[in-house]
Amino acid sequence: MKTLVAYYSRTNITKKLAQDIAGKTNADIEEIIPKVNYQGKLGFARGGKDAISEKIIDLEDTKRDVEDYDVVYVGGPLWAGKTSTPVISYLKQNEGKFKSVKFFMTAGSTDFENAFAQMEKFSIKPLKTMGLTTKEVKKDDYSLDSFIE
Numbered sequence: 733m734k735t736l737v738a739y740y741s742r743t744n745i746t747k748k749l750a751q752d753i754a755g756k757t758n759a760d761i762e763e764i765i766p767k768v769n770y771q772g773k774l775g776f777a778r779g780g781k782d783a784i785s786e787k788i789i790d791l792e793d794t795k796r797d798v799e800d801y802d803v804v805y806v807g808g809p810l811w812a813g814k815t816s817t818p819v820i821s822y823l824k825q826n827e828g829k830f831k832s833v834k835f836f837m838t839a840g841s842t843d844f845e846n847a848f849a850q851m852e853k854f855s856i857k858p859l860k861t862m863g864l865t866t867k868e869v870k871k872d873d874y875s876l877d878s879f880i881e
């Protein structure tokens with residue numbers, strides 16, 4: 733089975749999780765890179781605003797074609813209670829191309845439900861979802877067993 737892990741990460745929390753998932757599933761990995769700058773204070777403010785308005789932005793060219801994969805894990809951070817703009821843009825860009833998906837997300841809190849529903853709206857129903865707090869990822873306080881099975 734061919735597996736891809738595609739992720740966006742602004743401060744490397746979701747990146748750590750993405751690398752762990754990719755290592756354990758023997759997957760290829762794709763970093764989603766926005767053409768919009770979300771770094772720094774200004775970037776933070778822009779991120780919140782873009783997430784709330786479900787803005788679709790341009791991304792750097794991707795290296796992998798999701799159509800080549802049986803399952804694509806898609807992940808990123810929660811922004812203003814929503815899915816982060818780069819992740820929504822990646823799903824939109826690949827609309828109709830996914831065979832199956834699993835979603836993962838990190839956040840300070842655990843309010844993932846609406847954001848996962850939003851991801852589904854922009855793609856297809858996921859096989860599984862997994863939301864972890866920033867703290868859990870930092871401390872390695874989680875298990876991937878049921879998510880990756």
Ligand SMILES: Cc1cc2nc3c(=O)[nH]c(=O)nc-3n(C[C@H](O)[C@H](O)[C@H](O)COP(=O)(O)O)c2cc1C
Nearest residue numbers: 741742743744745746779809810812813839840841
């Ligand atoms: C623009 C912005 C908005 C955020 N909004 C929320 C939020 O609504 N709820 C929450 O729990 N965390 C929120 N966060 C925190 C991130 O979701 C959290 O730090 C995440 O683990 C960062 O992952 P990353 O390092 O992969 O980008 C926000 C962060 C940013 C940059």
